[in-house]
Amino acid sequence: MKINLYNTKQEVAIxxxxxxxxxxxxxxxxxxxxxxxxxxxIVFEELASNFSDKVDWSGxxxxxxxxxxxAPTDSESNYKMTVDYLISKINIPQENIHRIKGEEVPSKEAxxxxxxxxxxxxxxxxxxxFDLVILGMGDDGxxxxxxxxxxxxxxxxxxxxxxxxxxxxQKRISLTGTVINNAETVAFLVTGEGKKEKVDVIINKKGDxxxxxxxxxxxxxxxxxxFLDTAAAEEIKKE
Ligand code: 6PG
Numbered sequence: 001m002k003i004n005l006y007n008t009k010q011e012v013a014i015x016x017x018x019x020x021x022x023x024x025x026x027x028x029x030x031x032x033x034x035x036x037x038x039x040x041x042i043v044f045e046e047l048a049s050n051f052s053d054k055v056d057w058s059g060x061x062x063x064x065x066x067x068x069x070x071a072p073t074d075s076e077s078n079y080k081m082t083v084d085y086l087i088s089k090i091n092i093p094q095e096n097i098h099r100i101k102g103e104e105v106p107s108k109e110a111x112x113x114x115x116x117x118x119x120x121x122x123x124x125x126x127x128x129x130f131d132l133v134i135l136g137m138g139d140d141g142x143x144x145x146x147x148x149x150x151x152x153x154x155x156x157x158x159x160x161x162x163x164x165x166x167x168x169x170q171k172r173i174s175l176t177g178t179v180i181n182n183a184e185t186v187a188f189l190v191t192g193e194g195k196k197e198k199v200d201v202i203i204n205k206k207g208d209x210x211x212x213x214x215x216x217x218x219x220x221x222x223x224x225x226x227f228l229d230t231a232a233a234e235e236i237k238k239e
Contacts, residue, residue: 003203003226005233009039009191012227013046016189019225020047021055023132023185030131031121033065033175035144036078037136039189044085057092061120065133065180066145066163067100069109069171076170077102106162106171113173114159125220128159130183133175139194140166141202141212145174154216177216185223188214193231200235 006012020043024030034040047055068076072083079099087097098120100113121128135143145163146154153161154177163172180186190199201207202215203226209215217224230237 001203001222001224001226003228003233003236005228005230005237007230009042009229009231010046012039012189012191012229013042014050016043016187016227017046017051019187019227020132021051024055024057024060027059027131029059029061031061031063031129033063033130033133033180033183034078034082035065035134035136035189036068036081037138037189039136039191040134041081041085043189044082048086048089052090055090057090058096060092061096061098062087062092063098063117063120063130064100065135066172066174067102068145069102069106069162069173071103072099072101074102100160100173102173106173110158110160110162110173117159117179125182127179127182130179131185133180133183133186135180135186135188135214135217137188137190137195137198137202137214139198141198141214143188143214143217144180145172146176146213148211148213151211151213151216154213180217181219183219184221185225186217186219188217188224188226188228190226190232191229193234195232196234199226199228199232203236 117128156176163174201209
């Protein structure tokens with residue numbers, strides 16, 4: 001595990017964008033699963049402002065780690081957020097965008113999207129293999145859309161599952177641990193004070209850490225990178 005620590009959210013975005021642009025330059029084709037949330041949003045803004053013409057996006061394939069079951073035009077849609085902040089501002093072929101269709105019947109879409117991943121991605125251990133999975137972590141320790149109350153979904157043998165947000169009841173489609181932990185690299189983008197306790201408990205394996213889905217992120221490749229700002233890392237820095 002590697003921990004990259006930066007002073008601010010903005011610095012996390014700048015350094016992660018730099019990391020991503022190098023990964024893209026080194027590989028002809030790169031398959032990346034994106035996340036929703038506020039940290040990816042500023043990363044997308046940074047990529048769009050400073051890397052749109054520095055990167056050849058034609059070999060980049062974009063997927064999502066999770067999606068809310070809403071229309072692609074809905075303000076809650078992770079796809080819409082990515083279009084607004086990144087996709088509409090870079091030169092990427094339309095056929096490289098592999099979105100989860102939040103408007104479809106969730107159980108059917110989870111199966112269809114699993115098939116998309118099987119078709120598009122190289123396989124290892126008989127499971128599709130992403131070059132990079134980008135994850136956020138919620139204040140409650142959830143990641144992708146696997147929440148603590150449904151932590152068993154993490155170990156599903158399926159590639160995708162239908163999850164339910166604990167407060168709103170909103171259905172979501174999420175990748176499972178089976179495919180997330182099969183990625184070449186997993187990057188956690190976690191910023192803000194609200195995350196400091198869970199970051200500490202999970203990274204330092206304290207107490208009941210195993211009840212948080214984010215603690216189960218452990219790629220077989222061992223390439224797990226945390227991009228944290230000092231607010232999120234406050235508790236681990238004390239040690
Ligand atoms: C989603 C996410 C989710 C998110 C975390 C962190 O669609 O809701 O993929 O897992 O990454 O909730 O979000 P923030 O970056 O806003 O803290």
